[in-house]
Amino acid sequence: MxxxxxxxxxxxxxxxxxxxxxxxxxxxxxxxxxxxxxxxxxxxxxxxxxxxxxxxxxxxxxxxxxxxxxxxxxxxxxxxxxxxTPKEGLLPIQEAFLQEFSFQCGYCAPGYVIASQIFLDGLRKLGSLPSDLDAAIEKAVGSHICRCTGYVRYYDAIRKTAEAMFAKEGSHNG
Incomplete structure (x- = not known):
């Protein structure tokens, strides 16, 4: 077997x-x-x-x-x-984590990337942002531990990526 x-x-x-x-x-x-x-x-x-x-x-x-x-x-x-991770370049969430200086040591970053991408893919399938985006982000990644205390920066990066995703998709749909 x-x-x-x-x-x-x-x-x-x-x-x-x-x-x-x-x-x-x-x-x-x-x-x-x-x-x-x-x-x-x-x-x-x-x-x-x-x-x-x-x-x-x-x-x-x-x-x-x-x-x-x-x-x-x-x-x-x-x-x-x-x-x-794409063969060339980075995912939008990876770029956002870098832009927001979300991590220091980076040890937790792979787990955050995977969980955040699952979250963003789920939002894309829903077709809209939830009414309480911060609560949805907390539910998606709130159990992840960052010993360097990058939580606020991770959350900011996820929020900005989600908002940009729909702003971009909205401009194509309008």
């Missing part, structure tokens, strides 16, 4: 005897993908957040890879920071 899943669009199969191995260890040790950060090891800080899609659902959800066994990702598509 095997566990099958994709990481950044590439199919992988592991023997079921690895069912309890952590996803983050597979990403680091088997695939050499070190962008997903290991920090607390117990799923609290969220530095290790990756995106997961389970077919037929097309909506990504955040997954805490340090606390997720490989058995739990069977049949999913996982996207890491390496897979979400």
């Amino acid at each position: 095997t566990i099958s899943f994709k990481v950044n669009g590439i199919s992988h199969e592991v023997d079921s005897n690895r069912a309890i191995d952590r996803l983050i260890d597979f990403l680091h040790d088997d695939l050499g993908l070190s962008g997903t950060k290991f920090c607390c090891g117990i799923g609290i800080c969220r530095a290790c957040t990756v995106a997961s899609i389970r077919t037929p659902n097309e909506t990504a959800t955040p997954v805490i890879s340090c606390a997720t066994a490989l058995a739990m990702v069977d049949g999913t598509e996982i996207t890491t920071i390496e897979g979400v």
Whole structure:
């Protein structure tokens, strides 16, 4: 029996005897993908957040890879920071984080990028900003821990990116 899943669009199969191995260890040790950060090891800080899609659902959800066994990702598509970042350039949210000086050490940044991009993609599917954007941002990334205390700057960057996304889309629709 095997566990099958994709990481950044590439199919992988592991023997079921690895069912309890952590996803983050597979990403680091088997695939050499070190962008997903290991920090607390117990799923609290969220530095290790990756995106997961389970077919037929097309909506990504955040997954805490340090606390997720490989058995739990069977049949999913996982996207890491390496897979979400365009080959050339950066995502608008990454640019915003840089412009707002959101982080100092950057250790939490990959988790914030993944969670923020999932949030922004969800807003795009809704087609509008929520009436309380700040509360929605808090719900999306409020559990992420930044030891350098970049919270306000992260939130400002997410808010500005969301607002710009709809201002840009609105100019194309009008």
